[in-house]
Amino acid sequence: MQSLWRRTLASGLLAALALGFAPATARAAQDKGPATFGVRPATAQAPDNRPNFSYSATPGAVVRDHLAVANISDAPLSLKVYASDAFNTPDGGFDLLDAGRAPVDVGAWAKVDAGAMDGTTVVPGRTTRIVPFTVTIPANATPGDHAGGIVASLVTEATGSDGQRVAVEQRVGARIYLRISGDLVPKLTIEDVAGSYDGSFFGTGSTRISYVVRNSGNVRLGGRQKVTVETPWGSGTAAPNLPDLPELLPGNSFQVTATVSGVLPAGWLSGLVHIDPVASPGPQPQADAVDASVTVAAVPWLLVVVLALVLALSLLLLWRKRKRRSVEPSPVPEVAHAVA
Template identity: 35%
Template sequence: MRKPYVLLLPLLLFLTLATPARAADNGSWSVYPVSSAVAARPYFYVSADPGQTIEDKVVVANKTDEPLTFRLYAADAYNTARDGGFAVKSLGEKMRGVGAWAELAKDRVTVPGGAAVTVPFSVRVPAGAEPGDHPGAIVALDERVEQGDGGVALGVQRAVGARVLLQVGGPTLPALAVENVEISHDQPLIPGFGDSTATISYTLHNTGNVTLAPKVELKATGLFGRTLLTRDLKKLPSQLLPGQRVRLTERWRDAPHLDRTDVRLTATAQNTKESATASFVAVPWLVVGVVAAAIAAGVRLAIGRRRRLAGPSRPGERGTARAALTDPPTKTGRRAGA
């Protein structure tokens, strides 16, 4: 009986500082631009006008002792939804930029152990291409599936890609938006008996046509404008690609137990700045409920006490007194002849 496979395609786009290890590398093979006359290049930096064609070469190096065969293809890049990391599309996905415009001289190549193969490619930018950044990669995919253990095997295909940073000539527009800010607040039933934590979720959206390196500041204020928190956020994508959205979260420990809090997120990048706000009310509901119940009980006791002090009313008392006041005086008879 054949075991089902779950196919995963991690595209390892690592960069280091040493040469020639500036290439994207997974320990078994690496992919990098052919060295220029000046120095080795960590990426492909390509600048072209609409309608122009650029020629270049990619190197695939086998770092093992055995020959390896790779499928070569060009791919568009995107930001991962989980953390905004740089990733590229898989073979067979719809391509709109570099993945559609680049053409390699070979789509498969066998590299002997310990050797490297250079493959030419071209990038033909359409006449109607939108100006701005169009990031992508040249990918070397090992089509073999590595089988895992267990009743349901986990199949993994490995790939390495060299980044292509293509900029199409024309007007550039850096623009950034902060969208869909939401806050969830967890606090103990009794203040002081547990942590009060707020989780701020928000979306960073690159609405322009150039790649951005965003920075985000979180500021929280309480009643009467008191500053409760100011923080520069760290869990951000180093490169937010044009048109991409990334959903991010930030935890705030020691959030207020009793306050009305306004949270402002301010995102900045090259020549762009945008803010968004959200609010939440921190209330210890158990304490409020106990206090409300005590007040209600006190009001009932006070009303009952006033009634007891007033005493019971006797029917007819007021009517009797009014009758006594309105009775006519007694007439005395006069003696005859007086």
């Protein structure tokens, strides 16, 4: 019976890509023996101490650099080395496009000289190989921050839970941050603000405020955020322990949901969102703070019920009073008699 092939990405390595990149390691499928490898920035001779590849350049410039690919296992490894574009994951992490998706930004500008035409390099056991690459920036490249990475990928075979053979791609990489000179626009926007109130019949309740923060400028930005719920008479309660925003790449967004507890059902509540942008290191214009708001209905059901009972009782008393008047006998008019 012919084996069914499937290609997957090891989730542990994707986490390494998103969180650390360099140096990082990977472990191949166990039925072919353990294999550990990693990558990091390097000079032409050896690995160096840079945490990532970070460049400032002008449109049309050419940047040349090197990647160290280390095989920490005993057997030789055939690794495919390639560049790709970066994006933010839903949880705000840093990741690269899957191998099957063609890059259009830094990943398309970077060319790796791995040796073979298909980008594959063979690294002997317990050996580090230096791989050169070139980033050729187009003359019409837009100003601001562009992000990508150089990846080393290993494809191995494993046996799936259903007994079929599975092709598993595992990859590690080093980030590339490229800033192109020109007009820098640091800007965050708040979109799709929504709110809801969940309260009990008695006492206070919780207000949930959700929104999307988008990097609508052209430089990397994080942010410190604050969410407050205010009553009509001006008292406010802030969401506790609200974490800072992750660093967002230009054009990327991040979904936030904040819960504010202990809020009185005051009829109409105001959900206020405030974000102070935080820029990556380096000189650039100061980004303006951004604000957004939403009105949330918080019905005070106890008060509504009390008012309804009072109204019902008043109507009942009025109806009974009118009914009594309608059944009372009319007085008989007295007839005057003339005296002769």
